[in-house]
Amino acid sequence: MKYTTRQSAILLLSDGTIFHGKSIGISGKTFGEVCFNTGMTGYQEIFTDPSYFGQIMVATNTHIGNYGVNDSEVESESIKIAGLVCKNFSFNYSREDASGSLEDYFTKQNLICISDVDTRALVSYIRDNGAMNAVICTDGTSIEDLKKELANVPNMEGLELASKVSTTEPYFFGDENATYKISALDLGIKKNILRNLAKRDCYIKVYPYNSTYKDLAEFNPDGYFLSNGPGDPDPLFGAIEVAKEILANDKPLFGICLGHQVIALANGVQTYKMFNGHRGINHPVKNLITGKGEITSQNHGFAVNKEQLDNHPELEITHLHLNDETVAGMRMKNKNCFSVQYHPEASPGPHDSSYLFDQFVENIKEAA
DSSP states (O other): OOOOOOOEEEEEETTSOEEEEEEOSOOSEEEEEEEEEOOSSOHHHHHTOGGGTTEEEEEOSSEESTTOBOTTSOSSSSOOSSEEEOSEEOSSOOOTTOOBOHHHHHHHHTOOEEESOOHHHHHHHHHHHOOEEEEEEOSOOOHHHHHHHHHTSOOSTTOBOHHHHSOSSOEEESOTTOSEEEEEEOSSOOHHHHHHHHTTTEEEEEEOTTOOHHHHHTTOOSEEEEOOOSBOSTTOHHHHHHHHHHHHTTOOEEEETHHHHHHHHHTTOOEEEEEEEEEEEEEEEEETTTOOEEEEEEEEEEEEOHHHHHTOTTEEEEEEETTTOOEEEEEESSSSEEEESSBTTOSSOOOTTTHHHHHHHHHHHHHO
16 A cells, blocks of 8 residues: 655634644635534435534544445535544545545545544543634644634524525425425425435425425425524524414424424524534434433534423423433424424434334324
8 A cells, every 4th residue: 555645734723722633635724613423334424414514523433434435325415514523534445335435525525624633632622612613724824824714703603504505496306196295494404304205105395495484385285394404593584484384374394403493493492502512323312202212313503492492381392312301302282293303314324213204294194
């Protein structure tokens, strides 16, 4: 194997802390909120998840790139993370059905990556000090200049990002002869959500984030869906209004992640920025209705206010995150509406929560 000398690189946090590493090959700098994901597999799905837009991803798994990439294992049409931080980057891969190497995949999409970082120390630091803005630099820009640029990067709190990842034109997904029709508001929708709905005999029309209830209703759907997505839910005034009108018309409604938060805001329940957020594929959740536990995939930096939800006369908590008792799911007592904070469509898994798509279809049947 030929030895290649790689350019030195740094990760600079907004509080001035610096972590050193090596560039994967693309020269430049990238800014975003630094966060970490604890998943042991599924890195391509993570990198293409629209909910990660504007974030620098720290992979806690030691090896990244070892099984290459596969063109079918994407959650959107392009990489959505702002940059990657990892310990060991595999330039070589071993997988029979791989489409190519992760290195080539990054090069084609111009993603800046730093490896050989002490990710255990970095994740420990983030856990103690909270998520914050950061910059990966692989081009030798001075620390002082980087600090000046980093100071101008907006914080995630109050930041509307759905417009950066949503479709600009409506499109269809699934079999047009399917039994059920769904209008989906795209706040950053993942492809596997659409696949899960389609395989349950649903035909979906996906609408841009700024569509109105009237737009969605023109499809004459049997149910409505509010998707996942990046950023703070609070500035999504249009989506919140759409949720209010769906509920006012008493139509079946299902929300995931950002969509879950939008439904809460539509009911007057506030959301808040978490210290670190939940990102990984092994998060324990308890279904309070069945009493059963679920291992879930999660990716969110905001959450619904539990105290306000407990005191709301028309809402009830259905799922709790067992690590910190934050709200993981809710439903309305007087409407055909429920939502979860986590990802039941999880690819590559786990699949403990896929029943929620069946529940949505059952709710549609009951409303017919």
